Amino acid sequence: MRAPQEFPLDGLPERVTIYEVGPRDGLQNEAAIVPVEVKAELVARLAAAGLTTIEATSFVHPKWVPQLADAEELLATMDRAPGVRYPVLVPNERGLSRALALGVTDIAIFGSATETFARRNLNRTVAESMEMFAPVVARARDSGVAVRAYLSMCFGDPWEGPVPVGQVVAAGVRLLDLGCHRLSLGDTIGVGTPGHVTALLAAFAAAGVGPERLAVHFHDTYGQALVNTLAALRGGVTEVDASAGGIGGCPYARSATGNLATEDLVWMLSGLGVETGVDLPSLAATSAWLAGRLGRPSPSRVVQALSAAAAETKE
Template sequence: MIRPTTVRDESLPGAVTIYEVGPRDGLQNEKAVVPVEVKAEFIGRLVAAGLPVVEATSFVHPRWVPQLADAAELVARLPLDGPTPLPVLVPNERGLDRALAAGVRHVAIFASATETFARKNLNSTLDDQLAMFEPVVARARAAGLDVRAYVSMCFGDPWEGAVATEQVVSVGRRLLDLGASQLSLGDTIGVGTAEHVQALVRAFGEAGTDVGSLAMHFHDTYGQALANAYAALQVGVTTFDASAGGLGGCPYAESATGNLATEDLVWMLDGLGIEHGVDLPSLVATSVWMAEILAKEPASAVVRALR
């Protein structure tokens, strides 16, 4: 398999963590329901390819995301005690109850940086969503679970337009103060650009946030995801969300196209000499397999080039 030439820039991190979201964020917007055994195999293939974290599903109400109605059945098929964390998204306390009953050890919550998206996605206000998550995080931490927090619409909102950096920092800081161990900053509609990314990371630093607690979640709607990932590397970010084959979108934001493709991120990291632990040929084969099941062309440029 063709590989990029490695040219190491010592000013960049030496290693990163790729947080694979394909099975949850990647599949949630697919209209054709993927069988639970296929989802389980997908996760198994991603783990075998070396992804250090694979987000498995969400305990959201089936009415809102029918694709993930089989969450409990899927989780029952997974090696939750294995070395690879398999987090699930929990939208509220009821979702946490289901996750605890299933034996999950890692959960994530999903908040909005904007009032409009909080209302559309969570049927809540900006402040009320945080009040809703407070007992979720407290109970999860008391049960010994790790809690990650997502913040969506960090770089722009399709209804509100530009989102003030200080508003994103305020919401993010409040989630960290609740007890989240990591904060994933989402460019939900893919409008962010490189300097915007760096300005947001610096603003969190000025507010007292360690860059090590931040992750970046980019969408490639305008072709900026890789450039934004590189910009984030330059300011010390070492965790990146990505989706195998570039699967994904957001069921509540129609302009949100696919996530940053894991293969495209891996190719760039290989060229930069940054360690990530992922076997690219295995990952490409997995994305080709899933694309055939979904009967769609992979969004990843690297998958299309190498298959």
């Protein structure tokens, strides 16, 4: 089968926006540095497959993420398709200046719900990181740039253990109050379950933050990324982060395995009758191509299945 049969369920959105993070969150965790021309082709292929939001790169200092040290070169050379947004990650005002110089129209900042990860990832406390983000968000918005916020360790932390829901909500509300238009809730180490997702969304709603201001970012460490996504969709969330081929992780939390694979997400949503605008065969072919460039099989179950079916057809 090349596509799932369609059996819609009640209570789901008609359309979901996929926030593609493969070129940034995926490639930043690769041991080998991927050539800039391969990155540019990946971005172009993803846009051609119908993805309309593609996080292209990061302006973190090259010392900390050498895999993305070619951010300026990539943005200066890659094609930008009409109607496609290409956000970049920025940690501070210096990163913002680099991004603005290249005409970036969308950025993302990245906070933490826990103190330990804030220290390891940003070398600051949670409160200090909020102080660092405030002028970044203000300046970006003054420049007409949309700002999204990631919040890491929303479900569990490898050093601190379970993270209280109230602690996550407090950190998330602070990021939104800075002026971010959307908050992506990250299950950085993949320990969340559907009930936990539902409880977290309910807690945000009680704090005055509806699902229209939230996105979800699941890692598949324990095989829960798709069921957690379904729980989020039932809770009204309509934006889901995913990585082509399921590549990625987190350089600062080694227990964080691959992201939710975009192909696996599209297969599920297609079967549910939820629109994404993504051409699954084209996307799967792109991830198979990328796996060849990375020298290993794609972690995505859908990519594996479609590649095997294509190989059988040729025999």
